[in-house]
Amino acid sequence: MAFPSGSVDVTGSSGAGVIGSDVTIVTTGGVGGGSIVGDKDDEGNQSAPHDDVDDAVHHDLDDTPDIDASDPTPTTSDDPVSSAVAPVAISTAESVYAFFQQRADARGKPRYSTMQKCTAAIRQLAYGTASDAMEEYLQMSTTVAREALHIFCECIPQLYHKKYLRxxxxxxxxxxxxxxxxxxxxxxxxxxxxxxxxxxxxxxxxxxxxxxxxxxxxxxxxxxxxxxxxxxxxxxxxxxxxxxxxxxxxxxxxxxxxxxxxxxxxxxxxxxxxxxxxxxxxxxxxxxxxxxxxxxxxxxxxxxxxxxxxxxxxxxxxxxxxxxxxxxxxxxxxxxxxxxxxxxxxxxxxxxxxxxxxxxxxxxxxxxxxxxxxxxxxxxxxxxxxxxxxxxxxxxxxxxxxxxxxxxxxxxxxxxxxxxxxx
Known part of the structure; x- marks a missing residue:
């Protein structure tokens, strides 16, 4: 499935690239037919614009607890990957594995971005969702989502096992x-x-x-x-x-x-x-x-x-x-x-x-x-x-x-x- 023109930005409350359930997909352009329009009230007035795709996946981040460095027990909030860890893992995966690099299809249209593929992989790890769940969330086919998971899980041990499993x-x-x-x-x-x-x-x-x-x-x-x-x-x-x-x-x-x-x-x-x-x-x-x-x-x-x-x-x-x-x-x-x-x-x-x-x-x-x-x-x-x-x-x-x-x-x-x- 070719990804239509437009970009996807996955950010958290701090805007630092948090990947988890508390994420917002902001679309610029038509992604999967999602329209950025407002609803009309009973009097016919136009309300504030919103994205009908984003409504299904947006969650509030205000209640996410902060990490206390003095507490030896790590937080188990809904945010599976901290804002500092995710960009490092994603950027390294992109630089080493060609699969995570955004490429164009036969029509010259941009395909899935690095953030989309890594988001699909991490969501499957964090929430145990099936690969076909990414079809609605990221407009990504089941095959690509499953392949993103397995290649991501090959990438992380190869790149980081010397430090984090030493x-x-x-x-x-x-x-x-x-x-x-x-x-x-x-x-x-x-x-x-x-x-x-x-x-x-x-x-x-x-x-x-x-x-x-x-x-x-x-x-x-x-x-x-x-x-x-x-x-x-x-x-x-x-x-x-x-x-x-x-x-x-x-x-x-x-x-x-x-x-x-x-x-x-x-x-x-x-x-x-x-x-x-x-x-x-x-x-x-x-x-x-x-x-x-x-x-x-x-x-x-x-x-x-x-x-x-x-x-x-x-x-x-x-x-x-x-x-x-x-x-x-x-x-x-x-x-x-x-x-x-x-x-x-x-x-x-x-x-x-x-x-x-x-x-x-x-x-x-x-x-x-x-x-x-x-x-x-x-x-x-x-x-x-x-x-x-x-x-x-x-x-x-x-x-x-x-x-x-x-x-x-x-x-x-x-x-x-x-x-x-x-x-």
Whole structure:
């Protein structure tokens, strides 16, 4: 479908290119037959002009809450992409991908603009709408809208994964340790780790056995993620069939590959007069007892363990909150997936996470605000035996027992020293 002459401007209340439900399409020229005319009252007087296309999609922006940089929980307003994030992503996509560049059709008429294509993609991500919904909203065919979504989801991970899905650097690790120790009382904590299931409605019949588990209504695909206190997602691993449990996912996950390869930054710490080589993630009870994972107690024999369980459960809410905000902001992953190809599902999930982290950084709540050095990943020089030795160190049960005991004593001594519970 060729786009008629005219231009489309998508702006928000600040006029800075906000893309979301709170947008206004302003047309100059005849777009899809929309006329800029006024209505006549009973006496035949002409009212103020308006656009009959715009009336169907215009929403008031006055009630949109402002982002408070001091609040660690990002806003979940109807505006899915902030005014600073959207122009950056759109302009970069336009400069790299020819699909997003406005071109002329065979008649010499201008086709869909970059803003229109990116708006169609982001609306499908944010609201989970079908591709044919863009026919009325942007006068865009279903095929073009669907193609815009998939190319946009290929573009964002390729351009931004090095920054917004990066592994923590040395400076990142130090700040993460400080924030978690100050907020939760856990020294050496890297974040919280858990899994989330995304229902796959279009799963092929031949694959449903490995993607369906009894506690879910249908086939699902698993996302493993690790988040810090400010809900920044530092690790994402998506694509494991839903029939697996969290143990199978972490065994296939690359989250500890850098530790095994010996190229990880220094994440050592001290607690209760004991030194530990690796930081750790807080997990629930199903995970194995590794040196890099800490879960709570099932048998609460004294007040120390009860207090540890309380602090552990409080800190583990970070990843649950991150999953909740991610689903709230991008409805496409809250609804069953309608696509057949796994690579398209993977691109959509990583795109949502990258844009989610971009919004966190723009809101000023990121732990490592604006700090990123595009340095090449160190090259592993270890042989197989050395890698195996590192792998066994990360999975040593004795270290897990000692670490958890030292954390219990550390939290209890801090409680006694403060004289109150800060939760």
């Amino acid at each position: 592994k923590p650097t040395q400076s990142d690790v130090q700040k993460i340790h400080e924030v978690h120790h100050q907020r939760h009382g856990f020294p050496g904590m890297l974040g919280s780790l858990d899994c989330m299931h995304w229902e796959w409605e279009a799963c092929p019949v031949a694959w449903q056995g490995q993607f369906h588990r009894g506690d879910h209504d249908g086939p699902t695909v698993i996302l493993e993620a690790a988040a810090s206190f400010n809900l920044w997602i530092w690790h994402a691993f998506f694509g494991t069939p839903g029939a697996n449990n969290d143990i199978a996912v972490i065994n296939a996950s690359p989250i500890f590959d850098r530790l095994t390869d010996g190229i990880s930054p220094d994440i050592s710490f001290s607690t209760n007069d004991a030194n530990y080589e690796y930081g750790y993630y807080l997990v629930d009870g199903i995970y194995p007892e590794w040196a890099t994972l800490v879960h709570s107690f099932t048998c609460l024999t004294d007040e120390k363990r009860q207090y540890f369980k309380k602090k552990h459960e409080s800190a583990r809410k970070d990843i649950e909150r991150a999953f909740g905000v991610l689903k709230k902001r991008w409805s496409i992953i809250r609804q069953p997936a309608r696509f057949l190809q796994m690579d398209k599902l993977r691109n959509i999930m990583y795109t949502c996470i990258i844009l989610y982290n971009m919004i966190l950084e723009d809101s000023g709540t990121a732990v490592c605000q604006g700090e990123y050095n595009d340095e090449p990943e160190p090259i592993c020089t270890l042989n197989k035996d050395e890698k195996l030795a590192n792998l066994l160190k990360t999975r040593k049960r004795e270290t897990n027992f000692c670490l958890r005991s030292d954390l219990v004593e550390h939290l209890w001594s801090n409680k006694q020293g403060d004289g109150e519970d800060n939760d």
